[in-house]
Amino acid sequence: MFDPGSLIVGLEIGTSKVCAVVGEVNSTGALNLIGVGQARSRGVRKGEIADAPLVEEDVRNAIVEAEQMADVEIRSVYLGVTGSHIRGFNNRGVHPVVSADREITEEDVQDVIKNAKAINLPAQNHVLHAIRQHFTVDGQDGIVNPTGMLGARVEVDVHVVHGNFNRLQNPIRTVKGLQLEVEAIVFNGLASSLALLTTEQKEMGALVIDIGGGTTNFAVYADGIIKHTGVLAVGGDHVSNDLAYGLKVPLGRAEQLKIERGSATADDNIKGQSFSISSELGLPEKSINLEHLRRIMTLRLEEIFQLIEQDIAQSGLLDYLRAGVFICGGGARIPDILKLAERVFQLPASLGKANSISGIKSALDQPEFATAIGLVKFGSFQQKKRRTGITEGIRQTFTDIFNRKS
Ligand SMILES: Nc1ncnc2c1ncn2[C@@H]1O[C@H](COP(=O)(O)OP(=O)(O)OP(=O)(O)O)[C@@H](O)[C@H]1O
Ligand SMILES: [Mg+2]
Structure with a gap:
């Protein structure tokens, strides 16, 4: 039997199909795909829920199939989201370093990221991802981590993905209605890119x-x-x-x-x-x-x-x-x-083609599964970060998952 803590489930509630992919991180840290469940999707239009009871039924079917194949009980999922309300743009945050010695602390870094996320969005919008791109210190750009450097002014560029709060809640509510927890929501386009690149x-x-x-x-x-x-x-x-x-x-x-x-x-x-x-x-x-x-x-x-x-x-x-x-x-x-x-x-x-993940080959080769496989990968990176103790400012830390080290 598997340690439930090492299980990671990606769920895409797509317009054509609902698909749940179960991954397991083995003792060497490698990611292995151990189950897939799929159901025809009947209640989704343009990536968003249009008939909640039908969607709930389809999600349940996909989850049950994945549970049977993987021989596990699914308790939580990483959920993919999409829809015409989702937008991505780049933003810059600026922060003055106030300490006497001008050494940039982890707190300064957190502050500048917070600043970059403080975007003038309408109240009904929710930031899904604020992904660090790079830092600039006193005009020197391309800095990966400014902590410990000397400087008077830290800037950070972030890629922000946001969407309408209520519209994002709909798939979350469906999943919760099935007594499943949502570990995180991830934009489908990012999840797919994580699976492939x-x-x-x-x-x-x-x-x-x-x-x-x-x-x-x-x-x-x-x-x-x-x-x-x-x-x-x-x-x-x-x-x-x-x-x-x-x-x-x-x-x-x-x-x-x-x-x-x-x-x-x-x-x-x-x-x-x-x-x-x-x-x-x-x-x-x-x-x-x-x-x-x-x-x-x-x-x-x-x-x-x-x-x-x-x-x-x-x-x-x-x-x-x-x-x-x-x-x-x-x-x-x-x-x-x-x-x-x-x-x-x-x-x-x-x-x-999905990379850095092994397991059920028939699923790995299917182009429709890219989003759900990417969600599993996202989950594995997030869990790795938690295990290695990087828990402070969890939103900031896990959202750089998409960048080069992933
Ligand atoms: N062999 C094929 N030739 C042409 N189109 C195909 C083929 N196989 C699948 N499709 C199309 O792919 C689409 C379904 O793709 P996919 O399963 O990735 O969608 P989804 O994830 O459910 O939807 P979305 O992400 O938009 O919510 C359908 O429009 C289907 O007709
Ligand atoms: Mg899709």
């Missing part, structure tokens, strides 16, 4: 895009540090919707066509090709133009990538992404999605 890739600069059913979440790293995050309330379901309208077929059929015949490119070699689909619900047999189908998909997917590209270009980060683009989420399964990403971003694109 190696330290080297963060150092080189990378963009992670998680294309889900109702949302697309992304995160940008450069020089080993998180620089930018974002959410679009558009995902694979919108591609299916477009197909339903454009091809004049029911939504269920559109989803099936997307998966069986879809692609993110419409090459010339399919010009004029068509195929027929059988009749359903009294509708006559229908001929579908394959080029038309793929053009509809390409347009929507291209638009998603272009919106992200514009957003990153505005922050001046495009030139820093030397490791390229990494794609995960169910949308990563769309044939030629990498080709499309390479064309839009003009960067190399790869399928994201």
Whole structure:
């Protein structure tokens, strides 16, 4: 039997599926995936809860399945959150060092971080993450830890992710309703990036895009540090919707066509090709133009990538992404999605693969599980920090988990 203290559970209540991943930290400190539970999600729209009782049932099913597979009892989870209300931006905090000898103390460091977090946000907003980027002491930038240095003025740059407090409470309440504790809430885009990127890739600069059913979440790293995050309330379901309208077929059929015949490119070699689909619900047999189908998909997917590209270009980060683009989420399964990403971003694109975690291979290889696996990783880093005694200012300390040393 496992020590319950070493168990870490990641839970994503997604638009298409609810998934719970159970990880265990073994005696050598390595992270091992020992169970996965999944349920079709019926009560989530664009990443947020739209029908709480249904969601509760789906979460319960996913948790029970994960418990059975891992042969453990799940008591708490690290919960992923997303939604169009979530925003990321960079902020700077400034703090004067007042001690006579001008030596910067741990207290000064905590104060400057507190200062950077004191952002003028509307009262209904909640800071999910305030991730340290780097410090500046008397104009010298790029300092990792200023404690013990001499200086008159300490500054810190942080990446802040915030969201609407009430909207963040909804998934928490669902989980608590199932008598489960929430250890922490983590933005899905950050969780996925934590699952996929190696330290080297963060150092080189990378963009992670998680294309889900109702949302697309992304995160940008450069020089080993998180620089930018974002959410679009558009995902694979919108591609299916477009197909339903454009091809004049029911939504269920559109989803099936997307998966069986879809692609993110419409090459010339399919010009004029068509195929027929059988009749359903009294509708006559229908001929579908394959080029038309793929053009509809390409347009929507291209638009998603272009919106992200514009957003990153505005922050001046495009030139820093030397490791390229990494794609995960169910949308990563769309044939030629990498080709499309390479064309839009003009960067190399790869399928994201979970790293530094072992265990059930079938789960590790599934692009849809990136968020939940990242949540497990987040939990393991947080627990490691707690064990090593870094407990002061826990919010500040654990939120640098995303940076280069992770
Ligand atoms: N082979 C495939 N081809 C095209 N699309 C696919 C394929 N497999 C899955 N998808 C799409 O991936 C999406 C589901 O992805 P995922 O499971 O990552 O979403 P989610 O995490 O539940 O949603 P979100 O994160 O937006 O709340 C759906 O739109 C589904 O149609
Ligand atoms: Mg998702």
